[in-house]
Amino acid sequence: MSVRHFLGGDALPHTPDHDRGLAYGDGVFETMRAHGGVVHWWPAHWRRLERGASALALTLPQQARVQREAEALLDGADGVLKLVVTRGVGGRGYAPFDASTPHWILSRHALPPSPPSEGVSLRWCDLRLAVQPALAGIKHCNRLEQVLARAEWRDAAIHEGLMRSTEGDVVGATAANLFVLHDGRWTTPAVDRCGIAGVCREWAIDALQARQARLAVTEVEAAEAVFLCNAVRGILPVARLGARQWRPHPQVAQLRRRLAAEHPAFATEVA
Amino acid sequence: MSVRHFLGGDALPHTPDHDRGLAYGDGVFETMRAHGGVVHWWPAHWRRLERGASALALTLPQQARVQREAEALLDGADGVLKLVVTRGVGGRGYAPFDASTPHWILSRHALPPSPPSEGVSLRWCDLRLAVQPALAGIKHCNRLEQVLARAEWRDAAIHEGLMRSTEGDVVGATAANLFVLHDGRWTTPAVDRCGIAGVCREWAIDALQARQARLAVTEVEAAEAVFLCNAVRGILPVARLGARQWRPHPQVAQLRRRLAAEHPAFATEVA
Known part of the structure; x- marks a missing residue:
């Protein structure tokens, strides 16, 4: 059972x-x-x-x-x-x-399939997340926005979709949080207006001393490196977002090794 | 069963x-x-x-x-x-x-208790409804906002709470739609940004040739008459909203008689 x-x-x-x-x-x-x-x-x-x-x-x-x-x-x-x-x-x-x-x-x-070693491919979702501070951050069971966003694509080559709020800020993926690197500093979207405060996000904020802030679409596309994370899949390097591509970044690889060292479930995934 | x-x-x-x-x-x-x-x-x-x-x-x-x-x-x-x-x-x-x-x-x-003959008493809810055009109007099962709003009061003398959107517009009650009268014309909040397009609301729009528009708090408080409606309880005259009071209005009484004539469930409630 x-x-x-x-x-x-x-x-x-x-x-x-x-x-x-x-x-x-x-x-x-x-x-x-x-x-x-x-x-x-x-x-x-x-x-x-x-x-x-x-x-x-x-x-x-x-x-x-x-x-x-x-x-x-x-x-x-x-x-x-x-x-x-x-x-x-x-x-x-x-x-x-x-x-x-x-x-x-x-x-x-069952465990989901391991992420592709070259990194995951993303798209932008059309559906915008409503701004609701009273529910922001909470992993509650009102998830129709995520269901609708995830229904936007069936192409198995696209692993996740990034969502923006109705105000235009980037919030995260449908089922993962987002981190972006600029000038040696990591940023993850604040989740005080919408979005979910993920458990792996919390770990990564601490590990990277990352900043929580409002994030614009242009800031994601201009980032030097991007990853997604959640508690089931760990750190997922991002290889592609639409036409934008990223090469593997040493800081992401380093973070994956650090997670593997701290969390035994992820030890086998990092060579 | x-x-x-x-x-x-x-x-x-x-x-x-x-x-x-x-x-x-x-x-x-x-x-x-x-x-x-x-x-x-x-x-x-x-x-x-x-x-x-x-x-x-x-x-x-x-x-x-x-x-x-x-x-x-x-x-x-x-x-x-x-x-x-x-x-x-x-x-x-x-x-x-x-x-x-x-x-x-x-x-x-079971049927809910009949509304008090003098009209219902309302309050303003603190919780604001998020603006989400993709879900607006639909009676879907993501109802945490209504649950939180309805949890704001336990006083049995308050029958319903009015909700505003995060943008400040009045949207309706937690479980009913709202109509207000100004200069002989009825208005009900548009539900294209949030809120539910109620079945009794649809009937009342048609019966009153009511306007659907964005509605401000001051417009509710300045109204000559106010009622709530839903498909279970029909037309509910509003007697009080916080300190503001309304006397029974002949147009609301007339609408209740019309509903009673068209919908047999409501026939017994109108003398």
Whole structure:
């Protein structure tokens, strides 16, 4: 069984009726890399979950219990672990006060294919991200913008799409954060107006002493090096964005080696 | 049993695992008033569902089948019928291409209490609606903004909250559309940047030959009369918004009589 459901402390066979996650996307989630049954970045994922739950006034299940169930589900394997926490069962209507026992779902998934060694190819998405400071940064379950953006292309040679906000700022990829290099300094878009504060982004900000700032399309295209990152795939060097191409950059290679040294799941990917 | 699930043409016992409605709010819904087992506004609800599904490239189930199952569930009763249609079961990741068979859920709910005869009381919500033209007007399942706005107050004497966009325009209530009267002309906020194009709103625009326009806070407060509307509760005269009060207005009373004459569910509410 690769999916397990719980309501508060009780195991459930499936999603309950009137779940507010399904009704309104009223929940948060984490997508985590597991290696040998262990989620190396668990503390950072849980911290982000807590920040999101706090912003949405959602109750989280007990961390120790979730971790125990996650370990049981992973059973020593490598893979992707997804955790969804919804507000639970509520009546019809937006008022969240009836729902107080969270519904949480753990699921195990295969690892995505390794990124091409020469780097990933990107496109610009047409769909713009709305500016909503109250939800910015949170990995919540209202993801129609990402679904629509990811539906813009089917070409398997394009690995990801970059998204801009309705104000024109570059925010990130549909499922990864973005870093760009100018004059020896790394910048990643601020996520205080839209976008997601990724766990690998947090690691890379710290590792690179990167700046968080608003970023223009021209600044991406003029960058000396570009990479994407997320907690499942690690650091993804970018080789191409439309007609713009980048050669492998030593600072990106160095960062990948540093990640491999710190996070065992990524050790095998770097020669 | 007051909830029924289907995947395409097949009955299901419950929500399937990996449902994209729960993962991403990747779906649309309708909340309908049933009277004697009949949803009087069914054609308008289905048209709106089609518009939303088209914008999201979602497959809808067969209308005739949904209608048949809805009638069976209602079984001649009065109440609220909710229909949710999600993109169905998909893998991990935003790309929607794997999911092609919709999961649809019918549920029956009790009628909400009748509105107070003197009119409803409103407040201004602090949370602003993000501007997202790609999703505006659609009754999709990404509703965290409404959940957060509705969580702003618990005072049962306040019936609804008015929401503004991040640009400052008045958009509507958390679960109803808004109409305001100035110099004999009715206006309702345009919903091309955010907000929901309600089925009762559509009826009222037609009945009143109302204008759709951007609306400022000062224009609401200066209005001669104000009402809210939705497909479950019909026309709700507004008596109060913060310190501002309105007396019953003959044009609102006249509109309620007209709705009562056209829609049997609302006939009993107007003396």
